[in-house]
Amino acid sequence: MTRLTVLLFSITHLSGTLPTELGQLQSLESLSIAACKLDGTLPTQLGNLSKLAVLGFDGANFSGSIPAEILGLSNLKRLGFRECPRLDTKSFLTEVIRNLNNLKWLSLGSGKTGGFTSIPSEIGELTNLVDLILADFQLNGTIPSEMGLLTKLKYLDLQRNSIKGSLPEEFSKLSQLRVLFLHSNQLEGRPLEPELLPQLTQLRWLHINDNLFSGSIATDISLLSSLEELELQNTNLSGTLPKELLLLDNLTSLVLMNTSLSGSMPDELCGVILSPHEVKRFGGNFYSVPTTNLPPP
Incomplete structure (x- = not known):
């Protein structure tokens, strides 16, 4: 099996520990062990797999620390340790940034609890990143301005943390972003005014x-012509809905409930979005809103 290049164990009933002999498979390029019953610690011999480009242990039951030897795998492009409740993934983040700056895909989160951590400013060194997932990672502090250096990012997921402060102005440089999940944090500021998110014209979700x-929805929202999902509920956004929302032909989900948005719902908005598109929920202080075809909240 020394010529094996791909090894995948996913959603199996395999139990026991990961054998140290795994380190002898030096032709291995992809190793993924997800959602299975293997436990124990990760062997340091993983560091011998110098050709690895993909390493994933999402949903695994391993415990302890992630071996430092993994940080020497300079060919790694994809690294995932999500939903590993017994692994210490927090202390690993800074070391990943310092040592694995060729990564294109990084997913960490839901690891062993051990207090909050913040996004290090060194995150800006991972300039090849296309996908960054740090959801459920017990993050606090603010989003560093260096995040704006990740100009290849297409997918950014920071949901369900305790991140505070405003989005840095440098966020507007993430012009390749397709998916941005920031929900369920403690973020503030005016993200939908012209200088920030409306500049991310490739956004879909x-x-x-x-x-x-807080703040209002800028008329520049029309620049997000690829937008399919816009979820704004449970925020302090205010003002009226701009008619420029009508220009978002790809919009299929618009969620506005429990905001301070007010005024009259444009008749054109109701007609265009409800047919053929689906508006999931409206809320706020609107009047003159047709209710015949709206789904219940």
């Missing part, structure tokens, strides 16, 4: 709900 965001 934008979820910023369940935060302390």
